Amino acid sequence: MAGSSSPWIGSAYLFLQSTCEAIALPALYESSQQKPSVFKALKLALADSTGSANGVDVLKVHCSQPHLIVQLKFCKRENCRRFLRSYREGALQESLQNHLQLFLAVTTVPLEMELKAGSEHLDSMLKDEDRCLECIYREKPDRLRDEEITKLEDCLKSLSLHWRSNNNVAVKDHASLHPPALPSSPGSSLAPQATFFFQGQEFANRTLTPDDHQKFAKLVSKKWKQVGRSLQKSCRALRDPVIDNLALEYDREGLYEQAYQMLLRFIQSEGKKATIARLIPALEENGLISLVEELLGLRSNEDCS
Structure with missing residues (x-):
């Protein structure tokens, strides 16, 4: 394994294939309209698998029917270990399926995955974590990040910055950041409720705003x-x-950023269904009544000082 004075760098290839005939991942990725959505789903799933947005780099995405082949670069052994555990336990697959379902606005995206490092098929040795790590470490990246990947990364960053601009920006300017809403879960209403009650008072429901x-x-x-x-x-x-x-990824930035990123995930995933009426019960459940009052405009400036 790597010496203590040298960085731990390895590479692997992740093969992705949809088992649904109606969904061809290579064709979706080659579409200029769908490519950003597929890439964003992939990046979020990889971030989930390592616990960090920078836990693994995407160097290139190859389209080879019926597979989408993602070349990965790991710069830390521990990040690679987390990725392997997530892959082995099925968490990476589930996360990617959920993100693709969300961003492509489809009912389901069943996936098959395969992981390779050079000539080694890692799926057959996943229980031997150290052996997998050794195979990935031996397979050094043979390229720099593809220019197309750099452009897609920059696009995601600019969208994030746009969303976090000052609260004077109209909500409609952020609509492009809201992916299509998921179908309602069984038992839930098909549309957001028009009003809700808090402490005996009736309030109009609304989508969460940048100010909220x-x-x-x-x-x-x-x-x-x-x-x-x-x-x-x-x-x-x-x-x-x-x-x-999220707690790990934004630990250095502090509580504000951690909380901001958590609610951002909720807003992005739920779209117009990310309403004040859905947030308030979660706040009440955790004893945050003063925050509810602040969001509903029930507290004076003196109360909040």
């Missing part, structure tokens, strides 16, 4: 993970281990 988003991140403090776990009951984008991964 910032207030939440500022005031929720250490309870952001508890709120996230309350929201995950009806939001698949916040399923484990997403919340714990």
Whole structure:
């Protein structure tokens, strides 16, 4: 294995294939309209698998019917170990299926995966984690990041910055960041409720605004993970281990950024269904009544000072 003075760098190829005849991943990726959605789903799933947005780099995506072949580069052994565990346990597959379903606005995207490092088929040795790590470490990357991948990465970053612009920007300007809403879960209403009650008062329901988003991140403090776990009951984008991964990824940035990113996942995944009426029960469940009052405009400036 690598010496203590040299960086741990390895490479592997992830083969992806849809088992649904109506969904051809190579064709979707070659489509200029769908490519950003497929790439974003892939990046988010890989981030979930390693617990960090920078845990694994995508160097190139090859289209070879019926496979989409993703060349991966790992710069830390521990990130690669997390990826292997996520892959072995099926968490990576489930995460990618969910993200593709969300961004492509389809009912389901059943996937088959295969992992290779050079001539080694790693699926047959996944229980021997150290052997897999050794195979990946021996397979050094043979290229720099493809120019197309760099452009897609830059596009995702610019969308994130656009969303986080100041709250004077109209909500409609952020509509492009909202993926199509998922079908309602069994038993839920088909459309967001028009009104809701809080402490005996009736309020009009509405989609969460950038101002709500910032207030939440500022005031929720250490309870952001508890709120996230309350929201995950009806939001698949916040399923484990997403919340714990966000805590790790934004640990250095602090509680505000962690809370901001958690609610951002909720807003992006639910679109117009990310409403104040869905957030408030999660806040009440965790004793955050003052935050509810702030979001509903029930607290004066003196109360909030």
